[in-house]
Amino acid sequence: MNKQDEWHNNPIGVFDSGVGGLTVAREIMRQLPNERIVYFGDTARVPYGSKSKETVTRFSRQIVHFLETQDVKAIVVACNTVSAYALEELEKEVDIPMIGVVKPGVRAALDATVNKKIGVICTEATMNSGIYSRYIQENDSSVKILGKACPLFVPLVEEGLWEDPVTDEIARRYLTELVDSGIDTLILGCTHYPMLRSTVRKIMGESVTLVNPAYETARELKALLADKGLESEHRPELGTELYRFYVSDAADKFQRFANSILTYGILSAKVIRIDEF
């Protein structure tokens, strides 16, 4: 059997600026248990959400080059900021199918909304990119979109304050205008935000549909693999390195965080020099 024949058994590359993309990896593990994953978190240069398009694109290009060396059959951009700023450019540069988190989230929100008022919470960079507005308007120009950057959510999540009076207060400040606007659907437009789902739920109320792009992305990945005949044939044994984790710094901290959100324990994350790719 030559390399091409076995290609569909190769791993899926998943990357993010740090730990947030683990919420996407978790969904892929749940929904596609036959697939191996190579995850990369850019912990030396996190966060991306406050950086420029040029810098985010340059960093992401290095990560894609690294994932190519791992012979991944598809790449999941598990970061809204990268999906917003760099995905379209990177797709032109490599031959591997790529999927971001923005389009799947938009599609789910358009399915969910009844009153055609959709809210998006995200990083400053994703907000500045205007990508959510653009994709939503392209699909349905009658939809009204309300975006809100929530820059303190990422540090609050990374400090573990997932349910805390301080997080409640910050969330109230960020979300009040969205509550007042009467949206019926809210996209959690940053991969860290699913960890704040219950806080956001409390403030937005039960009647607003919360869209988690991580879940939708895993669903679309499944369809993409089927469409291209790239599904893994059988469940790999644990011994064959089912999931491999790479980071650019501080593997210990990454492991602690990963072990708090994944259902199985990560034994190790390997540190690589990403700026050499």
Place this chain on the structure above:
Amino acid sequence: MNKQDEWHNNPIGVFDSGVGGLTVAREIMRQLPNERIVYFGDTARVPYGSKSKETVTRFSRQIVHFLETQDVKAIVVACNTVSAYALEELEKEVDIPMIGVVKPGVRAALDATVNKKIGVICTEATMNSGIYSRYIQENDSSVKILGKACPLFVPLVEEGLWEDPVTDEIARRYLTELVDSGIDTLILGCTHYPMLRSTVRKIMGESVTLVNPAYETARELKALLADKGLESEHRPELGTELYRFYVSDAADKFQRFANSILTYGILSAKVIRIDEF
């Protein structure tokens, strides 16, 4: 006149992981008005406070190489994390006199304490380095040191919540054990923290001396320049690029922040590719 004769009129290099070091630059501007400054903020890779020693050292080495190309006569490491993790190694590698913010802060705290109980608030990286304990103990082994990492302070400062109920609440959680411990002196061991001085003052009470290493560092720089005959002879005219600012990303955001803490307006900050140095 050859290059060597004019060397003492060259600028001082000041660097930090981002904007925090501007509090040090501000003190140098105040106390050494004759000196030109080249400032570099590593905004593409900020923050350093949660990163490893190896990564912080590698990033800092690139910045020192950049500052060498600017013919600086001295380098001020305006970042506690770099001072803690990388300064001793970098000093061996270059011929330019270097000064960090940790030792000046320690000396001022030792001068101030009466009951020999000193507190230090800082980033996780500075905390893990143990550098404050080491320097204090080397000078006076009878001093008791209480350290506390305050990881949310930097994002709160960067979001402009300098005086805010949320910042009060977070500060109360971080500082209560320091209040209870009976320290009489507290080192603000991160260059962002002087912006939270009034919040910290409110919680610690009037009887605790707050040490701002930025102020002490500018004083020691003055002494260092005098000692080495490196003082600038006269006040440069504004037209001769008195202060130059470089960043690795997002110059706009840096400018906004700089203009909020410096007493004169920054007209521009130039973006450079720091990982090429």
